[in-house]
Amino acid sequence: MKLAExxxxxxxxxxxxxxxxxxLGPYIVNIKSKLPxxxxxxxxxxxxxxxAESDFADFHITIAPPxxxxxxxxxxxxxxxxxxxPFKPLPKAQAxxxxxxxxxxxxxxxxxxxxxxHAAVIEKNGKAVIMPAQPGAGKSTLTAGLVSQGWRxxxxxxxxxxxxxxxxxxxxxxxxxLKNASIQVIKEFAPDAILGSIxxxxxxxxxxxxKAPKQSVELSGEYPQPRFIVxxxxxxxxxxxxxxxxxxxxxxxxxxxSFNFHILGEEGFNVLDRVVTDCNCLSYxxxxxxxxxxxxxxxxx
Amino acid sequence: MRNCxxxxxxxxxxxxxxxxxxxxLLIRQARSAHLLAYLxxxxxxxxxxxxxxxxxxxxxxxxxxxGCRQSQIVLNEINHVYNALWxxxxxxxxxxxxxxxxxxxxxxxxxxxxxIDIMVHKSQITLAExxxxxxxxxxxxxDPYDQKYYRKWMHEIPPMKHSKRKTVLDVHHAIIxxxxxxxxxxxxxxxxxxxxxxxxxxxxxxxxxxVLHSATHLxxxxxxxxxxxxxxxxxxxxRYFPEQNPKFWERLVGRARKxxxxxxxYYALLYCxxxxxxxxxxxxxxxxxxxxxxxGLMRHFMHRLLSQGLMPNHASxxxxxxxxxxxxxxxxxxxxRMPFHLLLPHLFHKAVITPYIEYKKEKEKAKNPTIxxxxxxxxxxx
Numbered sequence: 144m145k146l147a148e149x150x151x152x153x154x155x156x157x158x159x160x161x162x163x164x165x166x167l168g169p170y171i172v173n174i175k176s177k178l179p180x181x182x183x184x185x186x187x188x189x190x191x192x193x194x195a196e197s198d199f200a201d202f203h204i205t206i207a208p209p210x211x212x213x214x215x216x217x218x219x220x221x222x223x224x225x226x227x228x229p230f231k232p233l234p235k236a237q238a239x240x241x242x243x244x245x246x247x248x249x250x251x252x253x254x255x256x257x258x259x260x261h262a263a264v265i266e267k268n269g270k271a272v273i274m275p276a277q278p279g280a281g282k283s284t285l286t287a288g289l290v291s292q293g294w295r296x297x298x299x300x301x302x303x304x305x306x307x308x309x310x311x312x313x314x315x316x317x318x319x320x321l322k323n324a325s326i327q328v329i330k331e332f333a334p335d336a337i338l339g340s341i342x343x344x345x346x347x348x349x350x351x352x353x354k355a356p357k358q359s360v361e362l363s364g365e366y367p368q369p370r371f372i373v374x375x376x377x378x379x380x381x382x383x384x385x386x387x388x389x390x391x392x393x394x395x396x397x398x399x400x401s402f403n404f405h406i407l408g409e410e411g412f413n414v415l416d417r418v419v420t421d422c423n424c425l426s427y428x429x430x431x432x433x434x435x436x437x438x439x440x441x442x443x444x
Numbered sequence: 445m446r447n448c449x450x451x452x453x454x455x456x457x458x459x460x461x462x463x464x465x466x467x468x469l470l471i472r473q474a475r476s477a478h479l480l481a482y483l484x485x486x487x488x489x490x491x492x493x494x495x496x497x498x499x500x501x502x503x504x505x506x507x508x509x510x511g512c513r514q515s516q517i518v519l520n521e522i523n524h525v526y527n528a529l530w531x532x533x534x535x536x537x538x539x540x541x542x543x544x545x546x547x548x549x550x551x552x553x554x555x556x557x558x559x560i561d562i563m564v565h566k567s568q569i570t571l572a573e574x575x576x577x578x579x580x581x582x583x584x585x586x587d588p589y590d591q592k593y594y595r596k597w598m599h600e601i602p603p604m605k606h607s608k609r610k611t612v613l614d615v616h617h618a619i620i621x622x623x624x625x626x627x628x629x630x631x632x633x634x635x636x637x638x639x640x641x642x643x644x645x646x647x648x649x650x651x652x653x654x655v656l657h658s659a660t661h662l663x664x665x666x667x668x669x670x671x672x673x674x675x676x677x678x679x680x681x682x683r684y685f686p687e688q689n690p691k692f693w694e695r696l697v698g699r700a701r702k703x704x705x706x707x708x709x710y711y712a713l714l715y716c717x718x719x720x721x722x723x724x725x726x727x728x729x730x731x732x733x734x735x736x737x738x739x740g741l742m743r744h745f746m747h748r749l750l751s752q753g754l755m756p757n758h759a760s761x762x763x764x765x766x767x768x769x770x771x772x773x774x775x776x777x778x779x780x781r782m783p784f785h786l787l788l789p790h791l792f793h794k795a796v797i798t799p800y801i802e803y804k805k806e807k808e809k810a811k812n813p814t815i816x817x818x819x820x821x822x823x824x825x826x
C-alpha cells in the first residue's frame with residue numbers, strides 16, 4: 144500500500160504517534176513528529192512510496208522541539224536519530240529541510256554495505272550516470288532538469304554502489320534539494336514539477352524540494368549499472384561542451400567525494416576501480432538546461 | 445522495560461525465537477550502547493549468523509567494518525604517540541581500548557572510537573605534554589576553571605587533540621585522581637606492566653591490572669554513558685584471561701587487595717555474573733565480596749542505581765526515575781573523585797557558572813557574524 148492510499152488523516156495520525164514507516168529503496172524509514180508540517184510534507188513528497196508493514200525499521204527518526212526554553216522562545220526543532228542528536232537545533236521553519244538532510248546523514252554515515260559517494264545518480268535506457276558533487280557544479284539543478292524530462296532519479300545526493308563484482312547503483316528516490324537561484328530555474332524549465340514550500344535563511348541559503356517522479360519510486364527495485372561518470376560545471380553564458388576526462392583524475396576525485404572510502408579500505412578501492420574502469424569519464428560545461436538534456440539523452444542512446 | 449542486549453549476551457540462543465520487532469529493538473539498543481560491532485562478532489562466535497534476518501544484517505556488519513577501521517587508526521595513532529614520546533626514554537603504559545587492540549585481545553575490533561589513553565610517571569607529565577605539542581597535539585580549548593580541575597586534582601591532563609589527524613589523546617599519571625578515596629599505587633602498576641614486543645618503553649597493564657582498571661573506570665569514576673559497553677569489556681577480559689592462565693583468579697583477588705581496588709572488583713564480578721552470566725569460581729567471588737566490605741545498605745542502594753546505569757542508553761530502557769538515577773551516579777562519580785569541600789563548589793561551578801560563561805560567549809559571537817553567515821544573508825537578498 145502506498146502512502147497516498149492511506150485513509151484521510153491516517154498518515155498524520157501515524158506520524159504523530161508511533162511514526163510513519165515507509166520504504167526508501169532498500170531502507171525502511173520511520174518518521175515521528177508532532178509538527179503538522181512534517182506530516183504534510185511527507186504526504187506530498189512520499190505519496191508514491193510504499194508503507195512498510197514490518198515491525199523493523201532501519202532508521203527511527205524524530206523531529207521535535209528541544210527540551211529547553213527554545214521549545215517556545217524563537218522556536219527551534221531538533222533532528223533525532225533514535226535518541227541520538229547529531230546536529231544542533233535549527234529554526235522551526237526549517238523542520239522539513241532538516242528531516243531530509245538528516246535522513247541523508249543517517250544513510251551516508253552508517254551504510255558500509257555500499258561505497259557511499261557524494262554524487263547524484265540518474266538512469267535512462269538501463270544506463271546509470273553518476274555526477275559527483277563539487278561546489279558550483281549545479282549538480283542538483285542538472286539532476287532536477289533531467290529528471291523532469293524522463294530520466295529516472297536514483298538520488299540527488301548519495302550514490303550507493305553495491306560491493307559486487309559488477310557494482311550497481313542503489314535507488315533511494317527522495318525529494319531533490321534545490322537551492323537559491325536554481326529554484327526559479329526549475330520552476331521555469333519544468334512548470335509541472337511539484338515543489339514544496341520555500342524555506343529561507345538556512346545555512347545553504349533559500350531551499351525547497353522537488354518531488355521524485357512516480358516512476359522513479361516504482362522502479363526502486365531495479366539497480367542499474369553505472370556507465371558514465373560526468374563531472375558537471377555550470378558556467379553562465381557558456382556553450383554545451385562534453386569532453387573526455389582522465390580516468391586516473393576521475394578516480395581520485397570520486398575517492399575524495401566518498402564518505403566511507405577510508406572505512407571500506409581495499410574493498411572500496413576495488414569497487415571504485417571497477418566502476419571507473421567500466422565507465423566513460425567525462426567533464427561537462429553548460430549553461431542551458433535544455434542543451435544539457437539533449438546531450439545527456441544522446442549519451443545513453 | 446526490556447533490555448534485549450543483555451538478554452542476548454547472557455543467553456545467545458534466545459535470538460532463534462526473536463520476531464522482527466525484537467530484532468528492531470535489539471539493533472536500536474545495541475547501537476545506543478555502542479555494541480553493534482560486538483554483536484556481529486558475538487553472533488559469529490556462537491554460530492548464530494544464519495539466525496540474523498536479512499533485513500537486520502547490514503546494521504551489524506557495517507558497524508563491524510567501522511570497528512575494524514577504528515582499530516587500524518588506533519594502532520597508527522599509538523605509533524605516532526610512541527615516536528613523539530620516544531626521546532623522553534620514559535615508560536608509557538597504553539590503557540583501555542587502545543591497550544586491547546595493542547595486546548590483540550578478542551575484543552579489539554568492536555570499538556567505534558579512536559581515542560587513545562596512556563599513562564606516564566607524574567614527574568614526566570610536563571615533558572610529555574611538551575613533546576606531544578611539539579609533534580602536533582594541541583591542548584583542549586578549556587576555560588581556566590577546567591584547566592585547574594584537571595591539572596590540580598585529576599589523574600590526567602586535559603585531553604589533547606592532534607591538529608591534523610583530529611585524534612584525541614588522554615595522558616594520565618595515575619588511574620584514579622589523587623583526591624579520591626581509593627589509593628592504588630601507580631608505581632606498582634608500572635612495575636607489573638607487560639612490555640610490548642619490539643617497542644622498548646611501551647607497555648600495557650598486566651592482565652589483573654587491566655581488569656582492575658576497567659572495573660575502576662566503570663564502577664568508581666564512571667558516568668555510565670557507556671555502562672553496558674564497559675561491562676561487556678570486563679566480561680570479555682574475565683573470559684579471556686583465565687583461559688590463558690589458570691592462576692588468574694587468585695592473582696586478581698590478591699592484586700585487588702594489594703592496590704586498594706577491592707570494591708570496584710567486587711562490583712565487576714557481581715554484575716558480570718548477574719547480567720552477562722560470566723563464569724566466576726564461587727570461592728573467588730566470596731573472597732572478593734569479603735574483601736570489598738560493602739554494607740548491605742550500600743549494596744542495595746548501588747544496585748538500584750546500577751540496574752539503570754548498566755542499561756543501554758536508549759529510550760526503551762529508561763524508567764521513570766532515569767533522570768534522577770543518572771544524576772545520582774554522576775554526583776557519586778564526582779564524590780568518589782574528590783572530597784566534599786572540593787566537590788560542592790565544583791558542582792556549583794559546572795551547574796551555574798559554566799553555562800553562564802557559555803551564554804555570554806554566544807552573545808558576543810552573535811555580534812560578530814562569520815563569513816558564512818554574511819554570505820548566506822547575501823544569497824537570500826539575491
